Amino acid sequence: RDVFAVMPTGGGKSLCYQLPAHLMDGVCVVVSPLISLMKDQVDAANANGLSAATLNSTTSDAERAAAYRALSRRELDLLYVSPERFNTDGFIAWLADVGVAFFAVDEAHCISEWGHDFRPDYLALSRIVEEFPAVPVAAFTATATPQVASDIVERLRLRDPHRVRASFNRPNLHYQVMMKDNLDEQLVTFLREHADESGIVYRTTRKNVEATAGMLKANGIPARAYHAGLPDHLRAGVQDAFRRDECPVIVATIAFGMGIDKSNVRFVVHGDLPKNVEGYYQETGRAGRDGEPARCILFFGRQDVAQLSRFVAAVEDPGVREVARAQLRQMIRFAEHDGCRRKALLAYF
Numbered sequence: 001r002d003v004f005a006v007m008p009t010g011g012g013k014s015l016c017y018q019l020p021a022h023l024m025d026g027v028c029v030v031v032s033p034l035i036s037l038m039k040d041q042v043d044a045a046n047a048n049g050l051s052a053a054t055l056n057s058t059t060s061d062a063e064r065a066a067a068y069r070a071l072s073r074r075e076l077d078l079l080y081v082s083p084e085r086f087n088t089d090g091f092i093a094w095l096a097d098v099g100v101a102f103f104a105v106d107e108a109h110c111i112s113e114w115g116h117d118f119r120p121d122y123l124a125l126s127r128i129v130e131e132f133p134a135v136p137v138a139a140f141t142a143t144a145t146p147q148v149a150s151d152i153v154e155r156l157r158l159r160d161p162h163r164v165r166a167s168f169n170r171p172n173l174h175y176q177v178m179m180k181d182n183l184d185e186q187l188v189t190f191l192r193e194h195a196d197e198s199g200i201v202y203r204t205t206r207k208n209v210e211a212t213a214g215m216l217k218a219n220g221i222p223a224r225a226y227h228a229g230l231p232d233h234l235r236a237g238v239q240d241a242f243r244r245d246e247c248p249v250i251v252a253t254i255a256f257g258m259g260i261d262k263s264n265v266r267f268v269v270h271g272d273l274p275k276n277v278e279g280y281y282q283e284t285g286r287a288g289r290d291g292e293p294a295r296c297i298l299f300f301g302r303q304d305v306a307q308l309s310r311f312v313a314a315v316e317d318p319g320v321r322e323v324a325r326a327q328l329r330q331m332i333r334f335a336e337h338d339g340c341r342r343k344a345l346l347a348y349f
Contacts, residue, residue: 001136001159001160001161001162002136002137002138002139002158002159002160002161002162003016003136003137003138003139003161003162003163003164004108004138004139004149004152004153004158004161004162004163004164005138005139005140005141005163005164005165005166006141006142006143006144006149006164006165006166007140007142007164007166008142008166008167008168008170008285009142009282009285009286009289010170010285010288010289011142011166013106013140013142014041016138016140017030017078017102017104017138017140018045018048018050018077018078020101020102021050021077021078021101021102021104022049022050022077024101024102025099025101026074026098026099026100026101026102027071027074027076027077027078027079027098027099027100027101028077028078028079028100028101028102028103028104029079029081029086029095029100029102029103029104030078030079030080030081030103030104030106031081031082031083031086031103031104031105031106031125032080032081032082032106032107033082033083033106033107033110033117033119033121033122034106034107035056035057035058035082038054038056038080038082039054039058041054041080042054042078042080045077045078050077050078051070051075051076051077051078052076052077052078052079052080053066053067053070053071053076053078053079053080054067054079054080054081055067055079055080055081055082055085056080056081056082056084056085057082057084057085067079071098072098074098074099082121083110083119083121083122083124083125084121086124086125087121087124087127092127092131095132096131096132100132100135101135102135102136102137102138103128103132103135103136103137103138104138104139104140105122105125105137105138105139105140105156106140107140107141108139108140108141108144108152108156109141109143109144109148109152109278110122111123111125111151111152111155111156112144112148112151112152112155113151113319113320113323114145114147114148114151114323115143115144115148115151115152115278116143116275116276116277116278116279116282116327117278117279118320123155125155125156126155126156126157128156129156129157129158129159137156137158139152139153139156139158139161142281142282142285143278143279143281143282143349144278144349145278145348145349148278149165168281168345168346168349169342169346170284170285170288172288172291172292172293172294173284173285173287173288173294173295173296174293174294174295174296175284175296175298175341175342175345176295176296176297176298176341177297177298177300177335177337177341178297178298178299178300179299179300179301180271180299180300180301180303180304183271183299184212184215186299187201187212187215187216187269187271187299188215188216188219188221190267190269190297191216191221191223191249192221194266194267194295195221196248197248197266197267198242198245198248198249198262198264198265198266199248199249199250199265199266199267199268199269199287200249200250200251200252200265200267200268200269200283200286200287201216201223201249201250201251201252201269201271202252202253202254202268202269202270202271202272202274202283203251203252203253203271203272204253204271204272204304204307204308205253206227206228206229206253208271208272209225209226209227209251209252209253210225210227212225212251212271213225213251216249216251221249222247222248222249223247223248223249223250223251224238224241224242224247224249224250224251225238225250225251225252226238226239226250226251226252226253227252227253228253238250242262243262245264254274254279254283262286262289263289263290264289264290264292265286265287265288265289265294266287266288266292266294266295267287267294267295267296267297268283268284268286268287268294268295268296268297269296269297269298269299270283270297270298270299271299272299272304272307273298273300273301273304273305273308273331273332273335274298274331275308275311275324275327275328275331276324276327276328276330276331277327277330277331277334277345277348278327280298280331280334281345281349284296298335300335300336305328305332308328309328311324312324312325312328330348334348
């Protein structure tokens with residue numbers, strides 16, 4: 001039957017579709033927006049004894065041909081596809097001939113206009129139920145308020161889904177908000193206190209990412225920059241170095257970390273105010289996946305509010321702009337909250 005699962009980062013969402021994909025006849029089609037990480041997910045699945053492949057805009061002709069051959073022979077457990085690939089002419093008709101066991105929609109909040117990462121391409125996924133009426137659909141997300149959860153179920157047209165809403169409490173994470181005074185000094189002080197530990201420093205813009213990474217290196221802290229403007233091979237190199245503990249500190253935009261299964265991240269630092277609470281929760285959730293204590297620090301200054309307000313004002317679509325404005329107000333409320341941060345997060349979700 002259909003499933004809708006809200007589970008925190010590190011809560012085991014991938015196991016929920018990988019295990020049944022291995023046990024059931026037919027292929028599980030996993031729809032994911034994380035094209036840059038699909039290869040990692042496929043490699044990890046294959047290393048665990050599953051048969052997996054991917055189809056997206058970065059797949060080579062040889063890889064694509066191999067995936068189609070394996071599917072035609074019904075040899076695959078898992079096929080990872082981007083929403084854009086799913087929506088191309090003929091792909092759905094072709095899938096109907098290869099024996100789909102079930103669909104897994106990852107990062108399902110992307111289909112909701114109330115979600116923090118709305119992707120118009122996800123709207124086409126409502127066709128799954130029309131085209132495959134006898135095939136179950138499972139939707140997974142780490143960040144969904146009750147309003148977003150209802151929107152996901154409605155837009156995907158899930159049929160009386162089995163609902164799982166795991167606890168959002170990550171007891172090993174310590175949340176802290178500090179006033180941003182001299183951010184460079186504050187970062188250097190914090191990172192020297194946590195030398196030899198692995199962690200992520202998030203900055204809002206590519207320019208700030210480069211500047212902060214350069215500043216840290218000048219202060220003797222081994223840090224590397226990661227953002228969408230870097231060439232693919234450089235980004236992949238940074239990601240691999242971080243995963244292998246060769247580079248302890250990554251300074252990044254929020255493009256970094258999605259889907260990275262690195263258990264020993266000991267801290268996540270936000271040098272700027274995030275755009276919304278969902279994004280903040282998801283980004284802090286990359287810390288402490290091994291269950292050991294980890295620090296989550298947000299440096300907050302009123303200048304952040306002005307900058308994000310300008311970003312929101314520049315959004316052309318009035319509906320999207322209003323949602324972004326409401327999300328920013330909620331994020332400011334969290335940053336200015338004078339009580340327990342954990343209680344405030346749990347109350348939000």
